Amino acid sequence: MFNWSNFVSQCFNGLVLGALLALISSGLTIIYGTLGVLNLAHGAMFMLGGYAGWVAFSVTRSFIAAVIAGGLFMMVVGVLVERVIVRHFYKRPHEDQLLVTFGLGICLVELVRFFFGSLSKSVPPPAPLVGITPLGFMFYPTYRLALLGIVAIALLALYIVLYRTRIGMIVRAGIEDSVMVDSLGIDTDKVFMLVFGIGAMAAGFAGIVNAPVVSLSPDVGEAILVQTFVVVVIGGVGSFPGAILGGLIAGEIISITSMFNPAYSYVMLFIAMTLVLVLRPYGLLGTAGRE
């Protein structure tokens, strides 16, 4: 049954859903674009960021402290993981990279389960953002509205780092042609470490800002990982604007389809991905030759 108020509500909901997907996907796509490593531990990093934030929240009762802790902790974890594990896999086949990051993801999830158990952990939104806001066409959770702004600011910050700084220029150059960047005498080693750290931080940040919406469990990153891959494929592998576009498209497809029949929302998402792969094999904003 179609009604306009529900349609507008779902479009809006798709926007919020898409923004979050965009943020998580951006981390994944930057890492893949620069390092050529498909990070299957990205979902686990999303989860771990949430738990780091939850611990900080439990101690300080401050949501802002939780967000900062979630992001920074994952940056540190990301740098460590790159130095200790991922670095040794740059020259190895893609299958090895997939296996090692997949294994790392399992370890992170089970470590969290060991220490925190499987019972859901909730992080409440900050007091001013509790409750619902009337939008005219519907009532919408205030925190989810705020999330739109939080994600937009985070994406803007990433944009500035990537497009307005020297390090960002190197990263983008690395995405286009890493051999040439190396030949120019730039220390790609450090850049790679930083990129992995930033990617992990984006995942961790998304993990904690999502926690008031979806309460935490060790498996919270599993479903997200699959959706994130779809977003990256639709948007174009390695493309930061592509991740944002892909995220928003995925969010809208899921939401609008579910208005007619929720059971088909993920089917439609995968159909969209297939269409993109057939018509534009490198994704909507991807370019041939990127690896």
Place this chain on the structure above:
Amino acid sequence: MSRWIHERSGSFSRRHLLQAGAGLGASLLLPQAFAGRAFAAGDADKPAIGTWPADVQGDTVYVGAAVPRTGAYAVQGEDELKGWQLAVEHINNGDPLLKEIAPKVTKGLLGKKVDLLVADSAAKPNEAVQEEQTFINQNKILLMTGSTSSAVAVALNKFAQREKVLYVTGISGSNDTTGKDCVRYGFRQNFYGETAANAIGPVLVKQFGKDRKAAFMTPDYTYGHTVTKSVNDYLSKNAGWTMVTNQVSPLGTEDFSQYLTNIANSGAEFLINVNWGRDAVLSIQQAKQFGILPKMTLVVPYQIPFLAKETGPELTAGVYAATDFWWTLEDKYPLAKKFVEAFYEKYKYRPEWGANNSYMSFAIWARMVSEAGSFYPPDVIKQYEKGETFPSTVGDVHFRKEDHQLVRPVVIVRGKKPSDMKNDEDFWEVLDIVPGDSLMQSPTAFGCNLGDYT
């Protein structure tokens, strides 16, 4: 032939011959030596079936559990697992509580120690079947259990029938488990969609009246579809309630916003949430975020262990739910009291209904085996099918031979306000205990055809 023997004999020493002979002799003698210990009187002439009699050759018999320890049903799976572990411990010790249900159990079962093997199914049917297959191949298990999802229960039902190895379900709420997908080798202890609907339906109608509008949330598999159908059938046929929307989501959904947006725009007065495990926790928490709760009245037709603990009692206060067991039944049933005490002592929390279901399933199985005096599967099945009445943690119960469903009461509970809770696990108030006979459909109504014994 003689030429071959002649040629070979040159290199065949007397020592080798003796060794081979001793080995051959031993192999001929051993099965008989074991047979004396493994077979009960009258078992010797029975043909091998499934893992039997290989499963009863040693001092220990094995039971394989495929239970979710990860994913959306992990929390409930861990609780179930503890119920099985306690039951196995009680079988091996000959605990007085277990002996009240299975009086012929001594220490162990028919003189053998019972050992529980566990694998994580993540509530996925294919993984559960694969794991049980491994247990059958490697450990010759004589009983399978597990499921916190009816999709797993139905898959293991079919697998049990094919392999001719007994299966007692873990939590399984689908009508199909002892309905159209019932099997000779499968048995269910707990309540299910139809009995839940027939128990909670009258309570809802009495409390809220006729001609109301309800939104359903349904997980997209056999459990969800059958429970939603049973509840909706009851309410629409008996009280003219209307299902204004049914939001079907895949198991393991994290963000329910698009479903809740539809519900917010549906004009419903009631939110009947059939989601289960973490899906239920998240959908209820998010319904609160959207302001759907407390605007709409929440109903949980098939109770979720730990729901109130995870969402917080503020969200479950006043919520009506149908369940299999709640620990305060200890005030009414002596066996419930003993079970809750034993469980609390070992695990430091009061058992949820999943743990009670697991404990009872194994205790009943121990009863059937010990009464039959044999592990031979058709004999055990026939013991179940006698339909004898026996005591349980919810009073006297019996199995229905036509569909292998336990006839047992359904418990109606209502969430307590935080201020009314007497301790930190006192989440629900028992309103009614509805006898099982009146709640069940006729044995043929859901198309059950059990299949063969052998």
